[in-house]
Amino acid sequence: MTDIEVPDGLDIVDRVTDAFFALDGTWRFVYLNDRATEMLDPSGRGLLGEVIWDVFPETAYTPFPTQFHGAMDEQKPVAFETFYNPLETWFEVRAYPAEDGLSVYLRDITERKRQESEANQHATIVEAVHDGVITLDDGNEITYVNRAVEATLGVPRERLVGKHVSALPRIATIDSESADTMDEVLDELRGGDQTEERLEVTFEMADESTRVGEIRMVPIPGTNTDSVAGVIRDVTDRHDYERVVTSLHDVTRHLFQAETRDEICAVAVHTASELLDLPISGVWLLDEGRDRLTPVAATAGAHDVVGGLPQFGRDEGLIWDAFLSGESALYDDLKENEGKYNPETPIRSELIVPVGDHGVLMTGARTVGAFDERDRELAEILAANTALELDRTEREQLLSERETTLDQQTERLRTLETLLDDHAGEAIRTALDGLDGLDGLDGEQAAELRSALATADRIVGDATELSAGRATLGSRTFIDVSEAVDAARERVAADETVPVSDVSAAVVEDATLRADRDRLVRLFETLFRWSEAGSTADARVGMLAEAEARSVADGGYPGGIYVERTGATPECVEAVTDPEADGPIGPAIAREIAQAHGWTLVAAETHDGTLRFELSEITTLEPAGE
Template identity: 45%
Template sequence: MRSVPIVDRVTDAFFALDTGFRFTYLNERAETLLKRSREDLIGRVMWDEFPQTVETQFPDGFHRAMDEQVPVSFEIYHTHLETWFEARAYPSQNGLSVYMRDVTERRAQETTVAQHAAVVEAIRDAVITLDRNREIVAINGATETLLGADRSTLDGEHVETLTELAGIDDQHAVDIGRAITDVDVGNADRRQLELPYTGPDGDDRMGEFRFVPIEDDTATVAAVVRDITDQHEYDRVVTSLHEITRWLLESDDPEEICAISVHAGSDLLDLPISGVWLLEEEQGYLEPVAGTAGAHDEFGGLPRFNPGEGLVWDVFEAGEVERFDDLETVGELYNPDTPLRSEIIAPIGTHGVLMTGALDPNRFDETDVDLISTLVENTRAALDRADRERVLRDRTAELERQTERLEAVADVLSTDLKDQLTAVADALEDDTADEWEFPLAEDTVETTLDRAEGLVDDVREFARNASAIGPRSRLRLESAITDAVGESRLDEDSIIVDGAAALRADPDRFVHLLETAFDSAVARADGDVTIQIGLVGFEDGGSRGFFLLDDAAEIPPNAHERVLDPTRDDDTAIDGLGLALVRAIAEAHDWECTVSNGANGGTRIEIRDVTTLERRLE
């Protein structure tokens, strides 16, 4: 059997060159690699036969090995073969012995490993690989940050070193050990735990620990640790917000609801400078109703926002939550000198707004916006519910008042109308009157019937919802008086108006209030009557309003309350329901109505708490 040279039995490609870089030998693997036979290449110069190698590492490497008589090795990519080779050249006095090995697969693995390592190094989660002895094979930079330790001090250490550095208690350390074992022996594809740990600065943190099996020459388990402190805190806050929602919905007081909302934001969301403003529907401005201690300490109280004033009003009108990262870059501030640098303003539906601010720029992020949006949405729902409850209570109370009014109407109607009709009957049946007395009798009948008709009108008005009012608008007091005189039985010359003023009220109902008061005075007068109308509260510092003072027959003091409220459990006789209507319409506007006797006789009606009343210059 022919013996095979040892160089032909090696798996690497091998060829020999003399000092002139001429081929002196090639094994079969080299022939295959170079795609040339020995006969073609023996005695020929490598650079002449393979000119494409001149621009590679071969010339420099081979010359260095020959000149310095030192072994050299390098890796080179063969373009035509799409193959990576490791070349090793060993010099001698007679030339070079060159070995070439296909390292394409190894290079691919190294590239993959390098890519994986780069990915692992780049991710923000801490990654630790462990061998079967629970010793650390490798960690990434995020692990160093998480633990505040250098990787060089951790390589080869037992996993217990990590749990000790992270301040994980013994029971949780046992849980980690069990999770690693389950994954390593194949009892589970993965294990996940959420455990508290201590950060490098000594602060309490929450981590998500995931354990998965890996296929590696040395490592068998990878642990991925993510800091979920912020997410955990977010979940805690959201859960607490849901609990606060229960408190909000248990209250039917808007101011209490707003106070709960503000203090929830302060305590849960760490928003020490916060406040809530609700729309004052009658006046049309945003009124502060609740604020944190920090807000009051910083500003000494919260301002009122009129239409068009500041960012608060703009956001309220727009209806969308807005975050301002740096107020120094925002124009049209309500207070250009505000110490606040950043703030979030969130509309509470159509009820008002919640505003929170900070003394530093860029204090808030989208998470804060989400949480505040949840808080104001829950607050809106609570205020909506409070409104519905208030409407229901008002309707129930109104039904009760209507029942009482109907009972009072029946009493007044049965007494007063009976008296009026009796007077008519007596006048018609008076056979003793001569022809000179008939005109007087006819006047008496006509007057009596007018009073009866007026009584029926009052009954109709009082029996329906006398306290219902429509939208309010700005009115001139003098114009309303003129309109009321035209609708009443009062002569225009009988009115004396002492001052010009304006107020906001339901135009129709306010005119009817005045008309009813005028007719009440006419009904109590034996002849002509004069009514003086003036303003109160501007000089004496009391609540603002106006008065009507007539010179008709005065109402007895013991009947003052009864004429305003015929539903009172009182046997005092009253004449008609006119002043009860005046009071009902006044109270529907949130005003106060009282009746007293004038200093020189007659009756004085005062309407107070008219907060929108303003004196006008003539």
């Protein structure tokens, strides 16, 4: 190869950052600057004097030959971009012809092409997404919108791009308040430390329906300006769902106002029809006696479509599967399900939701796939609220029945009181008065009969007091326990009708408490007089907190007092004050008096076998001397 003459003036291109090389009229390299050598001859083999098509034969499959020959033939500059596979490089090529050769500039644009490719991909994605995308410059003018924004607002992008956000109410039917808010949020996003701002806007769609959009706005990364991108998502359905859920909870008030289960179910189906847009709905409740699910309430649409609403015996139809499982069931097409109750049903879609253990809410539609998970969730909320109110009515009915029973029992007790007090008591008193007129009885017989009648009169009085619940209290005052005990002991000792001959009552620790004095004395009296006939009632009274022998009744002593009855040994200690047991009448009266004061009276047995009455929960009890 002979020496190649380098064209004059080409030494300046050594300082050019682009690759540059020169070809003579026979397509041989006559010059390469440093960048061209680095790019095209990295191995250093030397390209000067070599024919470009021989050194780079792969260029035959690129625009290089066509473009270079065209430039030389027409003596006109050419510019083009191409990818050269052996170098895995995108080139921007500019060729300048002369009569004796060609000057070529190469620029590596691989990175630019990669960015453009990514941008094109992103643009394709942005155009394809359902959410609207909008970009704004630092002056809050719109620079881009995707197809979703066009479709949502019904405005071509040409009318939106270049417009200030304040023009949106006029162009795109976004309400003016939302546009003003958007303007303010954009300024806050640029001026503050926030990396994201969200706002909601109200707008009209092309079909004139009003929608709500949520816009998430973020700064565009990689830019030197305050450009912002916004993603607009239609949240109207979410708002509607939240509104319906809130309304469903408000329905609870109407359900609560219903007094019967039929009224509750009527409110439920009305709500399903009007609020949830489920016009073919009904509620079936369990008839436990007949083991059937029977219709209680239904919409007019259900009656129109189904006609007479059926009753479902156990395991008849799909309704029982949902009821027994406690899980809602959604059927897109009943014709494909062999378990349906009526093979000829006009219903194609069906949604069955259990109403607790009361029954089911069932709704249907004439079309296939009419319900979705949103319908299921809302129906479940309605069914749950309905179940709570049905539980309430059951409790109220049970309480009403109990109140009726208590009223009947009270009436019977009043009748017993009348019989005991007015009739039996009067008869006994008449007999006592008549004893003085009997001449055939000696003194001892008359005394025995008089004592028996007096005892019967006292028993009648006790029974009357207990049956009538005469534990109502008068005014309360502070009284010493020892004073009440002494007064009770004197009453028992003076009462010839009680089975004790005397009372020995020792107050071990005295105390003061606030009580109805007469009823407190009566309480101690009824506890003291209970004993075997002719015996002495031995009693010890003290503070529970100071008791030496811990009782078996509890693991600790609350504030209160005790009355120990030495020698009194009933067969069952717990039955002495048990209201359900047939125990002695005296302690039963004492229990009623204690309860009227807000105290608790129980009978227990100490470790040494002593019967102890424990009177606890006396909040006003204070030890004597304090």
